[in-house]
Amino acid sequence: MEEIQLKDLDQRLQKQIDNARKAIDKNPSYAVDILSNISSRNPACLDVRKLLRQAQQRASKGKSKGFGGFLAKVTKIPFSIGNESKIKKDPEKAMESAEQMLRADPDNVAAHKMLGMAAEALELFTTAAFAYDSIRKIEPKNTDNIKALMSVYITLGESEEAIRIGEAAYRANPADDEVQALIKKASVEQTMEKGRWEEDKSFRDKLKDEDESQKLEQASRAKTGESGLRSLIDAAKKAVVEEPENMNHYRDIASNYRKLGEYDNALEWVGKARELEAGRADVNLERLVGTLKREKMQKAIREVEQHLEEHPDDAEAQKNLDNLRLEERAFRLEQCESLVQRYPNEYSYRYELGELYFEDEETDKAIKELQMAQRSPKVRIASLILLGKAYLRKGFHDLAAEQLTTAKNEITGMTDQKKDVLYELGTAYEKQGDMEKAMAEFKTLYGADISYRDVAEKIDAFYSGK
Numbered sequence: 001m002e003e004i005q006l007k008d009l010d011q012r013l014q015k016q017i018d019n020a021r022k023a024i025d026k027n028p029s030y031a032v033d034i035l036s037n038i039s040s041r042n043p044a045c046l047d048v049r050k051l052l053r054q055a056q057q058r059a060s061k062g063k064s065k066g067f068g069g070f071l072a073k074v075t076k077i078p079f080s081i082g083n084e085s086k087i088k089k090d091p092e093k094a095m096e097s098a099e100q101m102l103r104a105d106p107d108n109v110a111a112h113k114m115l116g117m118a119a120e121a122l123e124l125f126t127t128a129a130f131a132y133d134s135i136r137k138i139e140p141k142n143t144d145n146i147k148a149l150m151s152v153y154i155t156l157g158e159s160e161e162a163i164r165i166g167e168a169a170y171r172a173n174p175a176d177d178e179v180q181a182l183i184k185k186a187s188v189e190q191t192m193e194k195g196r197w198e199e200d201k202s203f204r205d206k207l208k209d210e211d212e213s214q215k216l217e218q219a220s221r222a223k224t225g226e227s228g229l230r231s232l233i234d235a236a237k238k239a240v241v242e243e244p245e246n247m248n249h250y251r252d253i254a255s256n257y258r259k260l261g262e263y264d265n266a267l268e269w270v271g272k273a274r275e276l277e278a279g280r281a282d283v284n285l286e287r288l289v290g291t292l293k294r295e296k297m298q299k300a301i302r303e304v305e306q307h308l309e310e311h312p313d314d315a316e317a318q319k320n321l322d323n324l325r326l327e328e329r330a331f332r333l334e335q336c337e338s339l340v341q342r343y344p345n346e347y348s349y350r351y352e353l354g355e356l357y358f359e360d361e362e363t364d365k366a367i368k369e370l371q372m373a374q375r376s377p378k379v380r381i382a383s384l385i386l387l388g389k390a391y392l393r394k395g396f397h398d399l400a401a402e403q404l405t406t407a408k409n410e411i412t413g414m415t416d417q418k419k420d421v422l423y424e425l426g427t428a429y430e431k432q433g434d435m436e437k438a439m440a441e442f443k444t445l446y447g448a449d450i451s452y453r454d455v456a457e458k459i460d461a462f463y464s465g466k
Contacts, residue, residue: 001122006047013038021051025460028059036103043095046127052099053134054451056106091118098131107138116148128152133416136165143169143176150182154189161415162186167378171348173295175288177255229256247278254288263296283343290335297328332356340369347376351383358390366390381407385421392428401428414448423453435462 006014020034035052042048087094095118101111116131132149135142146169153162166183173179236252243249250273257266270288273279304321308314336353343349354369367390373383384407391400404425411418426441439462445452446459 001044001124003124003126004044006045024055024058028055031055032059040096043092044124046130050451053106056102060106087117088121091121094118109135109138125152125155143173147178147182154186159186159189173291175291229260232256245276247273247276261299263292267292294332300324347373348379351379358386363390363393381410388424397428397431401425404428419445419449419452
């Protein structure tokens, strides 16, 4: 199926869409009805789907999410997110099912995932990217979704965007070899595009090392079944017997146990690697221990959350969940503070610590770390953005605008990160009472993405008040 533009639709449909757009603010439910009908008949038109999502978000304001979840459960949905084969067999029907779920709750992650998978099956990769990016905004730390989004961006030729979100995921989980492989693949694709390498050479020919190419292709598939992973573990254990000092075998075993969710086994093999002479001073292994412990905690949290979905009145489980969340948060903070203390010139650690302080509303502490984190090219722009937000929180609107303007000038292209900066910069000017500058930023954002947050409301309110 081929993506189609809004302008390519029938003129009568375009008029209906225009009426729906005008109704989004005053009568969003009406807009949802119109746009749902048009989108179901024209699933390849992403512009309609974006407007539909905006209308759904507006219509859902003030409604109970719990009630939306109830509606999603009682609605007869012929697909479940766990049944990938059925989604791929009838992707158009899966898209319809996903939209039914999103109508009940536009923040339904499972529905967005179903939509993304179905869109990929139909080769509607821009729509798939929209679906996965919607999940990223709802669950920014959902690594599996980040990988799916990176893969789609690479397919679309948007390697720069794939690298940007991949590097953020890598900072959170530096031992995730699948994220690393996707970053590497995106980097190679980007180099190929910039260098205008001849088209008749395959991707494999562009790499210097044939073996490295094979490993990269295997890793980028990121879909090895349990039996395959256990075979890889057995093979690596045999390799350890033959080469007991080769740390790569230990890493492979730990990595595959990690993919299986067997964190105790993964930690055991990382511990063995750290006992080797080459592993004692390996900072990455040290970080991997912390990452695995954190993921183990997060797995325990997810298990209790799933239990509570089925047994919402279980007070003991809720208490257990609250304690697990507090422990996981405290562990992350303790680990990050320790890394900053031991490696004060590793500024990416300072960014992570600043981010945690910001989330905990320890704004002054966050500002201190973020000011130093700017020294690292890897996290400079992210640090500028978060520092701007920290200044906004304190009411230092002029300082916020200064940081955000610097970040805006350093970001090339209209990426999601750029959109975030434009919105926050417009907000900083708005808080200062400088509506001319605020509207200049909001208009730029509106021109790129009408559905971004409440920018459409801001623009409509501005022109209505004129």
